[in-house]
Amino acid sequence: MPEVRLHYADHLEELERNALGGLDLVVASLDRTMEAVEHQDMELAELVIADDDRIDGRYLEVHQEILTMLATQAPVATDLRLISALLHVMHSIERMGDQCVNISKVIPLTGHDAPVHDEMVDRILLMGKQCRSMTSQSKKAFEARDIELARDLVRQDDLIDNLNKECFKIAVQVGEDKDTREWAMTMMLVARALERIGDNAVDIGEQVAFVVTGLFREFEDASHPGQPTLP
Amino acid sequence: MTETADKTKSDRHAPVATDLAKTAEQGVKRGPDKVERVAKRFQAKDVNLYYGDFHAVQDVTMTIEANQVTALIGSSGCGKTTVLRSLNRMHELTPGARVEGEVVLDDQNIYAPNVDPVEVRRLVGMVFQAPNPFPTMSIYENVAAGLTLNRRGISKTEKSDIVEKSLRGAHLWEEVKDRLDRPGSGLSGGQQQRLCIARAIAVEPEVLLMDEPCSALDPVATLAVEDLIEDLKSRYTIVIVTHNMQQAARASDVTAFFNLEASGKPGRLVEMDATDKIFTTPSKRETEDYVSGRFG
Numbered sequence: 060m061p062e063v064r065l066h067y068a069d070h071l072e073e074l075e076r077n078a079l080g081g082l083d084l085v086v087a088s089l090d091r092t093m094e095a096v097e098h099q100d101m102e103l104a105e106l107v108i109a110d111d112d113r114i115d116g117r118y119l120e121v122h123q124e125i126l127t128m129l130a131t132q133a134p135v136a137t138d139l140r141l142i143s144a145l146l147h148v149m150h151s152i153e154r155m156g157d158q159c160v161n162i163s164k165v166i167p168l169t170g171h172d173a174p175v176h177d178e179m180v181d182r183i184l185l186m187g188k189q190c191r192s193m194t195s196q197s198k199k200a201f202e203a204r205d206i207e208l209a210r211d212l213v214r215q216d217d218l219i220d221n222l223n224k225e226c227f228k229i230a231v232q233v234g235e236d237k238d239t240r241e242w243a244m245t246m247m248l249v250a251r252a253l254e255r256i257g258d259n260a261v262d263i264g265e266q267v268a269f270v271v272t273g274l275f276r277e278f279e280d281a282s283h284p285g286q287p288t289l290p
Numbered sequence: 291m292t293e294t295a296d297k298t299k300s301d302r303h304a305p306v307a308t309d310l311a312k313t314a315e316q317g318v319k320r321g322p323d324k325v326e327r328v329a330k331r332f333q334a335k336d337v338n339l340y341y342g343d344f345h346a347v348q349d350v351t352m353t354i355e356a357n358q359v360t361a362l363i364g365s366s367g368c369g370k371t372t373v374l375r376s377l378n379r380m381h382e383l384t385p386g387a388r389v390e391g392e393v394v395l396d397d398q399n400i401y402a403p404n405v406d407p408v409e410v411r412r413l414v415g416m417v418f419q420a421p422n423p424f425p426t427m428s429i430y431e432n433v434a435a436g437l438t439l440n441r442r443g444i445s446k447t448e449k450s451d452i453v454e455k456s457l458r459g460a461h462l463w464e465e466v467k468d469r470l471d472r473p474g475s476g477l478s479g480g481q482q483q484r485l486c487i488a489r490a491i492a493v494e495p496e497v498l499l500m501d502e503p504c505s506a507l508d509p510v511a512t513l514a515v516e517d518l519i520e521d522l523k524s525r526y527t528i529v530i531v532t533h534n535m536q537q538a539a540r541a542s543d544v545t546a547f548f549n550l551e552a553s554g555k556p557g558r559l560v561e562m563d564a565t566d567k568i569f570t571t572p573s574k575r576e577t578e579d580y581v582s583g584r585f586g
Contacts, residue, residue, distance in 0.1 A: 064583045064584060067583070068584075133535075133536055134582070135535070135539070135569040135570070135581045135582055136569060136570060136571065136572055136577075136578045136581055136582050137578060137582070138582055139569070139570060140570065140571070272571075273570060273571030
């Protein structure tokens with residue numbers, strides 16, 4: 060292969076490593092976020108908020124690299140699909156980082172001595188673990204171009220959705236105490252943000268299928284739930 | 291970049307299935323926005339092309355749809371220009387060259403014994419790589435040259451009308467209308483190429499074959515010719531050979547990729563499909579490697 064094209068191939072690999080490396084940043088941010096939730100650690104929450112700049116920075120960096128590559132190398136076929144997918148993946152990564160920030164922002168609202176309801180906290184911590192596992196799995200699926208592993212994210216996401224619904228039920232029935240109700244509402248915001256991180260991981264899985272097959276289809280269509288969208 | 295509210299999954303109205311392949315498939319059937327004249331379609335059936343003993347192109351079967359631009363791409367020596375030249379019986383002008391198989395224009399095999407090759411070349415015009423206006427002729431005479439040969443006894447008025455119509459058709463009229471008596475060779479490269487296109491369309495062909503029509507032109511002139519190609523497909527069937535893959539991607543509806551198995555082996559058609567599909571999801575690895583620049 061000509062030298063110029065070899066550089067291009069190397070550059071493309073590096074671009075993918077950079078973009079997918081954003082998912083490691085999300086995992087690190089998520090770990091801190093969940094620790095902050097568990098211990099109502101406001102200092103750690105502030106660190107998560109400040110550190111989101113790293114994820115945003117990665118987004119901008121990859122975005123710029125993609126623009127340069129489109130302008131200078133005119134990628135086509137699989138390369139073009141990969142680059143288009145990486146743009147989507149970076150957007151999902153940036154949103155996942157933002158959800159960690161959203162969670163971290165509401166932790167101070169619960170206060171140091173919040174009236175903790177264990178049943179709800181347990182479920183939220185479980186959702187956090189599940190999000191962590193899905194984020195790592197989406198990275199593995201992308202790296203290996205493994206559609207089955209990508210589709211498995213839908214099954215994993217169902218667990219998160221169910222936990223979210225359970226949290227909602229608990230919050231509705233949490234009782235009359237004003238402080239506890241306020242705490243439960245805040246925790247619902249946390250659950251909601253985690254549920255969105257799960258959706259973002261599924262979105263990354265859909266991009267894996269696009270890179271491999273050239274077809275973009277939502278694994279699950281929210282407007283027509285229950286209907287299979289992939290052949 | 292933090293947003294407090296995120297769009298919910300159910301808020302999204304993303305298309306349920308944006309199926310690139312399906313779009314590409316529609317691309318095959320996609321003609322120009324308006325068809326001013328239904329041109330003729332070509333079918334090559336089991337075409338084998340030879341230069342003496344050398345088997346240049348093997349077993350090409352393809353359909354070239356009317357009112358579309360079909361691009362032939364592939365590395366040098368893969369036979370794409372030879373295939374192009376076989377479509378108006380120019381291949382056989384090379385000493386020792388021969389053709390096997392059928393090339394059918396509408397329902398007529400252009401290689402049938404009763405077919406006059408001169409008539410074939412009137413129906414199927416050719417524009418060459420380097421602009422080649424007749425150097426001693428004026429702009430007017432260049433355009434009228436084919437008319438003078440093909441339509442003896444044509445009136446002066448009719449001839450002038452056709453010259454103007456052809457120059458307008460080739461997007462050249464406004465630039466040359468005040469100097470029709472000046473030599474064609476005095477025009478710029480891009481203008482000369484458009485003059486050659488005007489000359490080709492003056493005889494009202496069905497098909498225009500273009501052999502790397504922009505390779506000698508600068509980017510501005512290239513875009514002018516590509517605009518013209520886009521415009522011409524509402525009246526003609528167009529086949530273009532190009533080494534410029536971005537040009538194939540920009541200017542054509544269908545792309546056919548030719549390749550050689552190895553040096554000295556005959557060229558063959560590897561894949562032919564909607565241009566969108568060839569440049570996003572080609573079916574064959576060989577095509578993918580070529581369009582992505584992974585060759586050599």
